[in-house]
Structure formats: structure tokens, C-alpha cells
Amino acid sequence: MSGTRAExxxxxxxxxxxxxxxxxxxxxxxxxxxxxxxxxxxxxxGANQALFERIGSASKLVPAALTAGIxxxxxxxxxxxxxxxALEPDRAVDLATRLPVPFLADVAAELDPRRIAxxxxxxxxTKVVEVGRELxxxxxxxxxxxxxxxxxxPALQAMVTTLDDHSxxxxxxxxxxxxxxxxxxxxxxxSRLPGIATIIATASGEFAEDLIPVLxxxxxxxxxxxxxxxxxxPDADRARLSATVREMNVLEELxxxxxxxx
Numbered sequence: 001m002s003g004t005r006a007e008x009x010x011x012x013x014x015x016x017x018x019x020x021x022x023x024x025x026x027x028x029x030x031x032x033x034x035x036x037x038x039x040x041x042x043x044x045x046g047a048n049q050a051l052f053e054r055i056g057s058a059s060k061l062v063p064a065a066l067t068a069g070i071x072x073x074x075x076x077x078x079x080x081x082x083x084x085x086a087l088e089p090d091r092a093v094d095l096a097t098r099l100p101v102p103f104l105a106d107v108a109a110e111l112d113p114r115r116i117a118x119x120x121x122x123x124x125x126t127k128v129v130e131v132g133r134e135l136x137x138x139x140x141x142x143x144x145x146x147x148x149x150x151x152x153x154p155a156l157q158a159m160v161t162t163l164d165d166h167s168x169x170x171x172x173x174x175x176x177x178x179x180x181x182x183x184x185x186x187x188x189x190x191s192r193l194p195g196i197a198t199i200i201a202t203a204s205g206e207f208a209e210d211l212i213p214v215l216x217x218x219x220x221x222x223x224x225x226x227x228x229x230x231x232x233x234p235d236a237d238r239a240r241l242s243a244t245v246r247e248m249n250v251l252e253e254l255x256x257x258x259x260x261x262x
Contacts (some may be wrong), residue, residue, distance in 0.1 A: 003030030010146070016131035064151070084116055148181075178217040200238040223254060226256075
């Protein structure tokens with residue numbers, strides 16, 4: 001079914017490979033593929049940690065403006081991402097505010113958000129939104145999805161406002177923090193639900209296979225709001241969504257939404 005493909009895409013991104021190289025993992029569950037990715041991340045981000053900590057400590061001896069220039073011109077995104085996890089949060093934020101948004105987006109794609117959660121809580125929301133917009137311009141939903149679980153709620157709210165409906169749903173597909181999807185959905189204003197419902201109902205192919213499982217992580221209030229929007233859709237769209245969830249054998253798991261489709 002679904003989530004496995006998203007997990008393979010995230011594993012491929014982590015390892016700098018094409019997703020097709022890992023097609024042999026398609027028979028595994030999403031949880032199994034994620035376990036492989038988590039182990040790989042521990043190896044990659046844990047390797048040379050002492051060196052990154054020494055670089056981070058040494059950076060305190062250099063003016064922030066100069067350090068930012070070195071990061072951009074000499075370190076590059078990958079090394080900068082590794083060092084970011086070793087910096088004190090205030091120092092990391094100071095450097096981030098001095099770097100251009102495209103470079104920060106490059107760095108974000110190489111980060112493990114769990115290792116910089118304190119930094120995310122201190123970043124100006126305007127900077128978070130700017131980087132988010134750049135990632136969406138690149139259609140980098142893997143990176144936006146990985147940050148859902150670690151952004152503080154004000155920043156997450158700003159991102160929900162920034163993302164268009166398609167980008168928001170693609171971000172949900174790639175999030176590691178499925179437990180936060182109800183909170184994410186709660187931030188979506190009612191005025192956007194008809195558009196969200198239309199995209200879900202008319203999704204097809206691999207997009208539908210990736211998107212429908214996201215609904216299984218929503219709570220009852222979220223599914224109730226979505227069900228109200230689905231009831232207002234044209235009969236043909238409701239029938240299409242009903243056929244999709246039945247084919248995927250998840251209708252009974254959709255609670256209030258299932259009632260809107262039967």
C-alpha cells in the first residue's frame with residue numbers, strides 16, 4: 001500500500017540515491033523501511049560527531065558574519081547541516097539569520113530535525129516561512145514533511161498558511177510525525193476544506209495510494225470536519241473517493257468520513 005513508497009523516498013534522500021535503487025524494499029511495511037532509515041541516520045549523523053562539536057566550538061572564536069560566509073563558501077550544505085546539530089541554539093539561530101534563504105533550504109534538506117529541535121523553537125517565524133516557501137518552490141515535500149513534528153505550533157501555523165492545498169497534503173504524506181497530523185489538520189481553516197476534500201476525492205494512482213493512508217492518522221474531530229466537506233462534493237467525486245478507499249480496504253477505519261461515503 002502506500003506509506004512504504006514515501007518511506008523509500010525518504011531513505012533514498014538520506015543516502016543521496018534514486019528511489020528506484022530501493023525498489024526491492026517495496027514489499028516491506030512502512031515501519032520496517034523507517035527502521036532501516038533510522039539506523040542509517042544514526043550512523044550518518046553520529047559519525048564524526050566529536051569533530052563537528054570541535055568545529056562548532058571553534059566557530060565561537062570567529063565573528064558570526066565571517067562564520068556564515070565560511071559555511072556558505074567552504075563547508076557547503078551537507079557539512080553545515082552536520083555542524084548545526086553541534087552548535088548552541090542561540091549561535092545556530094544567529095548564523096541562520098545571516099545566511100541566504102536558498103542556502104538555508106539546501107541545509108534544511110540535509111538536516112535531521114530531531115537534532116536541531118531547540119534551534120527551530122528560536123528561529124524567527126518569518127525565516128521559517130521564507131525557507132518553507134523556497135522548499136515548496138523546489139517541490140521538496142520530503143524536507144517540509146520531515147519538519148512537521150519539530151516546528152513549534154506558531155511556526156507550524158505559519159507554514160499551514162503559506163502552503164497551498166496540494167503542497168500541504170504532500171507534506172503530510174512525507175511527515176515522520178504522524179501523531180501530529182490531527183494538530184496539523186486542526187490548523188487548516190474551514191474555508192480551505194472544500195479544496196482539500198476535492199484533492200483527496202479526485203486523487204488517483206500513486207498519489208491516492210500515498211494520500212489515503214494519511215487519513216488513517218486523523219482523529220475523530222478532524223475526520224468529522226473532512227466528512228462535512230466531502231458531503232458537499234459532487235456525487236461523482238464522492239463515489240470516486242468511496243471506490244478508492246474500498247479498493248484499499250480502509251473504509252471501516254475512517255470513522256465519520258466512512259459515513260459520508262456510504
